[in-house]
Amino acid sequence: MKLTEAKKSSENGCNDVDISDRAPSVVLRSLHSAYITKYLSRKTTFEYVSSEYLRMSGIFWCVGAMDLMDKREWITRDELVTVVLGCQKQSGGISAAPGHDAHVLYTLSAVQIAVIFDFVELLDVDGIVAFLKERQNEDGSFGGDRYNEIDTRFTFCVLAALYLLNRLDTVNIPKAVEHVLKCQNIDGGFGTRPGSESHAGQIFCCLGTLAITGQLELVDPTKTAEWLAQRQCDSGGLNGRPDKLPDVCYSWWVMASLAILGKLDWINRENMKRYITACQDQESGGFADRPGDEPDPFHTLFGLAGLSLLECEDLEPVDAVFCMTKRVLGDKSLC
Numbered sequence: 001m002k003l004t005e006a007k008k009s010s011e012n013g014c015n016d017v018d019i020s021d022r023a024p025s026v027v028l029r030s031l032h033s034a035y036i037t038k039y040l041s042r043k044t045t046f047e048y049v050s051s052e053y054l055r056m057s058g059i060f061w062c063v064g065a066m067d068l069m070d071k072r073e074w075i076t077r078d079e080l081v082t083v084v085l086g087c088q089k090q091s092g093g094i095s096a097a098p099g100h101d102a103h104v105l106y107t108l109s110a111v112q113i114a115v116i117f118d119f120v121e122l123l124d125v126d127g128i129v130a131f132l133k134e135r136q137n138e139d140g141s142f143g144g145d146r147y148n149e150i151d152t153r154f155t156f157c158v159l160a161a162l163y164l165l166n167r168l169d170t171v172n173i174p175k176a177v178e179h180v181l182k183c184q185n186i187d188g189g190f191g192t193r194p195g196s197e198s199h200a201g202q203i204f205c206c207l208g209t210l211a212i213t214g215q216l217e218l219v220d221p222t223k224t225a226e227w228l229a230q231r232q233c234d235s236g237g238l239n240g241r242p243d244k245l246p247d248v249c250y251s252w253w254v255m256a257s258l259a260i261l262g263k264l265d266w267i268n269r270e271n272m273k274r275y276i277t278a279c280q281d282q283e284s285g286g287f288a289d290r291p292g293d294e295p296d297p298f299h300t301l302f303g304l305a306g307l308s309l310l311e312c313e314d315l316e317p318v319d320a321v322f323c324m325t326k327r328v329l330g331d332k333s334l335c
């Protein structure tokens with residue numbers, strides 16, 4: 001049994017977890033870098049093979065986590081160039097892995113990897129831009145791929161990738177913004193589509209889109225920040241919607257959203273740090289969604305990025321819109 005094993009409880013009518021006194025409270029950097037290196041080198045594990053459908057994002061989570069710890073020599077640029085170029089499709093878009101279809105999720109991850117390892121000039125940028133432009137619908141919304149499922153996540157992916165490639169002018173920005181504003185609810189939050197329930201991940205995507213397009217003044221920051229601040233549970237962890245359990249990735253979606261609004265001090269930092277550090281696996285390294293659960297690269301990136309927003313323990317400063325270090329973004333950093 002793991003020392004950090006958490007007991008799920010629903011005291012005070014609120015789903016939450018208990019944090020053991022023996023849970024880690026400092027950042028276990030060397031364990032995390034060993035965890036990431038091992039994760040990407042053991043390509044026959046069930047965990048690795050079964051996540052092929054999201055591989056490009058998986059690689060971004062690993063590369064991003066290492067960059068936050070200022071570790072750059074653990075993987076070669078050549079290896080990443082081969083992986084990314086091997087996933088560009090005829091449509092210009094990039095897929096999760098060879099043999100899969102292109103999608104805006106993996107296209108953004110590929111662009112982020114190329115920015116971190118400085119090989120954007122090796123990409124077929126015109127092809128990527130054509131694929132992203134093609135995803136916009138007449139009402140300003142974006143589909144994720146040729147099947148055109150609509151989601152504000154995809155709006156963020158397209159605009160973030162175009163911004164990083166200096167090609168934001170390719171799509172209809174006023175229409176994109178109009179669509180995002182239609183996805184805002186009366187509670188101040190945003191959903192996947194007009195009328196969908198508020199969700200912290202979607203709020204991040206919509207505020208990120210408004211930050212990229214310079215239109216943040218179109219939202220009332222107080223109302224949205226109130227909804228976000230109410231995500232903090234007694235354990236210190238943040239959930240993504242009312243009555244859900246806290247999850248370390250929401251440390252990112254919620255805190256980054258608050259940071260974009262300039263209201264990061266609306267959460268209790270001490271309790272937040274306690275929750276995130278308790279989600280570390282002190283045997284294998286890596287972060288899990290909740291204390292005692294299995295770690296994975298996704299929660300490892302967002303755990304470290306959350307701690308960076310809290311300015312903990314020499315982690316590289318992170319940009320709240322792109323979840324990339326300010327160091328690699330340079331003058332492209334927005335927040």
Ligand code: FPP
Nearest residue numbers: 105153156157201202204205240253322323
């Ligand atoms: C929760 O998803 C998270 C979201 C909806 C936001 C996802 C954002 C992106 C894919 C854009 C890329 C972001 C960055 C930082 C590069 P979930 O499916 O885990 O939700 P659940 O907790 O409700 O299951």
Ligand code: ZN
Nearest residue numbers: 247248249289
């Ligand atoms: Zn999560």
